[in-house]
Amino acid sequence: MKRKLMRTAMTVNFHFSERVLAFALSVLTAVPLCGQQSMVGAMPQQGEVVGNVSLGVGKALTLEEYLSPRPYSGFQYVVSNDRLSCHGTDRLFQYRRSHYSLQYSVMQDDNGSGSQMHAKLDAFYGWGHTIVSTQADDLMIGPAAMLSISGLYNRRNSNNPATADGYAALGFMADNTLRFRIAGYPMAFQATLYLPLAGIGYAPDYDQLYWIMYKNSQYGRTLHFVCPLNSPAFCQDLALSVPAGRNQVRVAFNVDYMSNRLGGKNTRLSHSSFMVGLTHRFERKYNGR
Amino acid sequence: MKKTIITFLLCAAALLVTVSCGKSENGMMFANTAMGNFEALWHIMDEHYCFFDFKKQELGVDWNEVHDRYRAAISDNMTQMALFEVLANMLSELQDGHVNLYGTYDVGRNWHWKTDYPSNYSKELRDIYLGDDSKMAGLMEYTVLEDNIGYIVIESFQSSVSDSRLDAVLHYLSLCNGLIIDIRDNGGGSVSSAETLAARFTNEKILVGYTCYKDGPGHNDFSELIPTYISPAKNNLRWQKPVALIVNRGCFSAANDFAVMMKEMPKVRLIGDMTGGGGGMPISSELPNGWSVRFSSAPSFDARGEHVEGGIDPHQQVSLTDSDKARGVDTLIEAAREWINGMLVNP
Structure with missing residues (x-):
């Protein structure tokens, strides 16, 4: 019954996302183009910020051995905020990109006998150096700092009902923007990748219960070094931007994937979501706000 | 052209990750069959239960011998109820009130630590x-x-x-x-x-x-x-x-x-x-069939x-x-x- 309800909920939500897409497309066709059309996909000038807020729905898959050796899958909701700003063309890293996202997932196992909830907060920062810049294309790469915390709750476990994951890492960011026109309509395709290289991850040691950790202050073996072979996360964003009035509509497909073995337990979290949002360009104030 | 290739590679990476994510979530290595659930339960206990030495010393429980003995009772055409009984009996060997199997229609348990003795309570x-x-x-x-x-x-x-x-x-x-x-x-x-x-x-x-x-x-x-x-x-x-x-x-x-x-x-x-x-x-x-x-x-x-x-x-x-x-x-x-x-x- 629960499974049927979940399936129904997913169907309803997918229908909802289709309606959102239809609404976005109708806005595109109805709103007259203005000055934004020439700005679609353009990199910000000095002191300028390109900000985007998106809402999304998608699919979540988790395997957290601390809670269960079985995979759980379900539906997820996402809200994200992206900002790309320019801080001086004479600098090595001219651009700064920030990405915040909050994800919430409700999942079931494939028998529908267990359920889990997952919440995840990501904060990624990237500093971009332009290595290719043409009229149609911008490619920038640079270092990135990534912070991710998440909590997973299994509704039927007893003393191990929940787990917390977190990592702070330094890594790599790549951002490629491709500007083009279809039937004279300006569009931009953007691909962004965040890849952590080294950092610190948090996980309890093997079967260590959070209750024991909390009660006896046994935190000694909860911080672990992470590297690409034990990668904490990976985030990829593919987006298509089109002008819509004074703003731009951004339709994106976002994928993030965490796979690690910390404290003797495997964790795999993957999310893929379809997102729709508005992009707006504005100038930073001179006082820095 | 070079830039287009880079963009294409980034897209391909995204798709690869998406596909690999779907395939990597296999979960435990045991199939959802009677034998798979039996082996999953035995291995979960083997790797995580904390009193094997104590139970061996106190009750003479040899977990490997338990495996061999109960494995003989498993067949892939047995009913879920029969499987539950075999698995619950296997866990019952440990005589631990904290060891339970939660199926859809019963809870496997061993309360002999209490019921085998006078209650001294009214x-x-x-x-x-x-x-x-x-x-x-x-x-x-x-x-x-x-x-x-x-x-x-x-x-x-x-x-x-x-x-x-x-x-x-x-x-x-x-x-x-x-x-x-x-x-x-x-x-x-x-x-x-x-x-x-x-x-x-x-x-x-x-x-x-x-x-x-x-x-x-x-x-x-x-x-x-x-x-x-x-x-x-x-x-x-x-x-x-x-x-x-x-x-x-x-x-x-x-x-x-x-x-x-x-x-x-x-x-x-x-x-x-x-x-x-x-x-x-x-x-x-949890077991592959959803039992806890x-x-x-x-x-x-x-x-x-x-x-x-x-x-x-x-x-x-x-x-x-x-x-x-x-x-x-x-x-x-x-x-x-x-x-x-x-x-x-x-x-």
Whole structure:
């Protein structure tokens, strides 16, 4: 019954996302183009910020051995905020990109006998150096700092009902923007990748219960070094931007994937979501706000 | 062209990740068949259950031999009910009240740690002592006995114990000469509740035991022992007079832990039968068919480093006699009253 309800909920939500897409497309066709059309996909000038807020729905898959050796899958909701700003063309890293996202997932196992909830907060920062810049294309790469915390709750476990994951890492960011026109309509395709290289991850040691950790202050073996072979996360964003009035509509497909073995337990979290949002360009104030 | 290739590669990476994410979530290595579920359960227990050495020593349980014996009873055309019975029986070999298999229509359990022994407990007798005007505060039911001894019954630690309630109860009983705490047939609950209560019976920080956790899949892969202390309750009433704690085989899990803690406290005497045990903190896992399994994962020990999984002995062994029961007298409560009254004469 629960499974049927979940399936129904997913169907309803997918229908909802289709309606959102239809609404976005109708806005595109109805709103007259203005000055934004020439700005679609353009990199910000000095002191300028390109900000985007998106809402999304998608699919979540988790395997957290601390809670269960079985995979759980379900539906997820996402809200994200992206900002790309320019801080001086004479600098090595001219651009700064920030990405915040909050994800919430409700999942079931494939028998529908267990359920889990997952919440995840990501904060990624990237500093971009332009290595290719043409009229149609911008490619920038640079270092990135990534912070991710998440909590997973299994509704039927007893003393191990929940787990917390977190990592702070330094890594790599790549951002490629491709500007083009279809039937004279300006569009931009953007691909962004965040890849952590080294950092610190948090996980309890093997079967260590959070209750024991909390009660006896046994935190000694909860911080672990992470590297690409034990990668904490990976985030990829593919987006298509089109002008819509004074703003731009951004339709994106976002994928993030965490796979690690910390404290003797495997964790795999993957999310893929379809997102729709508005992009707006504005100038930073001179006082820095 | 070069830039287009880079963009294409980024897109391809995204698609690759998406596809690989879907394929990498295989979960455990066992199929959802009768044999797969059997092997999954055996391996989950083999890698995470914490009392194999203790059970081998106490009960002669050889987990590898158990595997071979029960594997012969598994066939892929057996019904789910038959599979459940075989798996529950396999777990039952461990004789651990914290080991349960949760199926869709039954819970596999072994309560022989309790049912194989005399209960030494009668609710009818208890109610005679409590009387009709007993008071209730959360999980505590209490009264004052005729010889001015406070009598508190705690049937469970499932709900939390609030300091305000404890203050109220101890204040009400403060003029009593001593206290009897009756935790017979208390099946446990929250260890924190037990600790909150125990903190009212000491004036100094006391080592009451140790715990550890598994840090690897081997039967002997354990962390170092972590000491457990009970610190005196600050800014709250603390009991300074004699305390008799009445226990029986039904004291399990958190109630067993409470008995372990109280045994280290000054002016406390455990009276009755051996406790039921359950000295392992349980955690849960799941089988491929969705059944859930609970098992002991983190063992606890008393202040001398001895296992408490099998229960602890009282200071004074007392059994409920049939003759007393027929007279409407609880032998254990009477023994507790006698000890407290004796302490007033010879502290």
